[in-house]
Amino acid sequence: MTELDGLDGCGPDARIYLKPAGFLDSPQYHDEKNHKLNNSLIWFSQVEYSIYDSNKPVVRGLIPVENWPGVLERMPGQLKDRASALFANLSREHSPLSCGERVLRFDQPHVMGILNMTPDSFSDGGKHDGDAQKAADAGFDMATSGASIIDIGGESTRPGAETVWEGDEIRRVVPVIEKLVHCGAALSIDTRKAAVMEAAIQAGAHLINDVSALLHDKRSLEVAGVSGRPVVLMHAPSSGKDPHKGGDYGDVVTDTFDWLEQRIADVVAAGFEREKIIVDPGLGFGKSLADNLALMNNIAMFHALGQPLLIGASRKRMIGALSKEAPVDQRLGGSIAFAHHAVQQGAQIVRVHDVPETVQAVQIWRGMRDAGLTARV
Template sequence: MADIGSDAKIYLKPGGFLDSPQYFDEQNKRLNNSLLWFSHVEYSIFEENKAPFRNLVPVELWDKIASRLPEPVQERAATQFANLTKSHSSLQCGERVLRFDQPHVMGILNMTPDSFSDGGKHDGDPQIAADAGFDMATAGASILDIGGESTRPGADTVWEGDEIKRVIPVIEKLTQCGAALSIDTRKAAVMEAAIAAGAHIINDVSALLHDKRSLEVAGVSGRPVVLMHAPSSGKDPHKSDGYGNVVTDTFDWLEQRVADVVAAGFEREKIIIDPGLGFGKSLSDNLALMNNIALFHALGQPLLIGASRKRMIGALSKEAPVDQRLGGSIAFAHHAIQQGAQVVRVHDVPETVQAAQVWRGMRDAGVTAQV
């Protein structure tokens, strides 16, 4: 590896997940504190004006391989490997504790007339929306994500006062539902109102960049926050100039954003990351991200994936309309869980919870097998 420059960038991706890791104690590592154990590390090295170098290494040989890297690259590799094997702290969300030793389902509750999937379903009737939220919680949703502004391509911006009127009555009615409540917003005033009403988590598609007050509001609140990648923090979060490599570009952006938020005083343990599927990304971009979900664990934060009913499902299934994308939504959610995603954000809660429970049963059987 003598020809690798000190300015090269390395990316680590866990692979070779084992059904029964107990049979191979020295040949695997646990992915975070999840029910997944990986036996290999796929590493990629990128240098300017050179083709990427990629290799696949058994975990028991990783230290030997890493010791041959140039010092700055070696340091980055060590940080990423430590992130793959760290245990994520639990999040206290009111009376609900979110532990990350198993995947969580986040149910989507849109209080908008124009969301791409279910716009208008609950608009204007907080009780109907709350009833739907209670049903999701009863079906097994750990988190309910309540939003009052659509971020679909071409959607109009909603005045913060109207957004508050849409979401606050619903949050107030759901404070005793048993699930953690998340406010899906880009606006500081909406965050403040939602927190006062009982919201436990802030989910911002602009990663606290759209509103200059958001970072302060989130930090002062002490609430966990979801930082999502979008190519623009302006009015249109889908505005994009394209990517050199969508996977590494998104990884680098999230890495820097987490660092900036932590530097501003936010607790790292309360940050969840989201690569932002469908936001300013083509079908090939989205599929590249889905195929590399496991790489994002190297950032050291719990990972949220939201692919439910999105346009890419229609593109892969003969243009199936939004209300006929259940199968594709389950396929993407199941894939994300298999790659270690700690949270999947979905519209179809009962079906996704069932898929997660079946996966959990298979994992439990694998790690307790006595064959």
């Protein structure tokens, strides 16, 4: 048996997917047997490949990275070019993003704090609604606690939430952005609407986080492109009123990967700078518990898209489902567990409600990584 047994029977439409594996705490002990994941603090020693034909997995394998060049050279032509590009994306260095007073470097993970200006968000709806100063104070606390980014939203996207008129959404978020513009953290506007993006950018927002990947509003792509701001493209099964509608997957991991891959290509083709695109697999959006867990277990595969990766699992219902239906306000442990797992898999940004606790968890992880990387040979 060789690494390529079974490939000869693949059809012309077969697709290959790569996932880094075999992460090392101290890569210097294994020279030339590991590879750096992006420009991060993580090294991998193996590549897991999966080949799908007619949307079904037909071949799976695990290859030591030192054997990868030889394996790639022997791949059939229709798979070789794609496999080469995916592997290059795994080691692609992500350029820093200038966000006002903050520069986001991707050699370490960042915490994005959630600041909802809504009456009906699933976790903290109404906490800051109608009180811009109270919300700004909470934002300053997040920045002081170590949040690199504060994500400000004026419309809930929980299942069953009503669509908010763009004027009301602007009224909710703009005063908060104006008060936080010099807080030291990058400010993100969480919206699907072009008019809200424009108003938020005018007020000082540095980044756009759109759960519809700039598809909900036909003007969003143009507005985001003209602004020059970085954008988070998130996967959701629908770009319509209800982002949770649909969600019928053959394989949720490869379906989400393919969707994001195509969306990146479309946005770049429209003139957007690839270096300013962040991707989010959209945990909880039109996805079952099994779907969400499959995505969490395969976070590392999404690095093959070649973009910084954002993961948002904080307080979501899957934590309750795994912990005897713990209510929303009792999901801190699960939220940190998911955030820590995402960071261990190389996610560059974790989006959370509980900033101080998550920052501390990331700092401990970073200390352990530094200790491994500086260990004596």
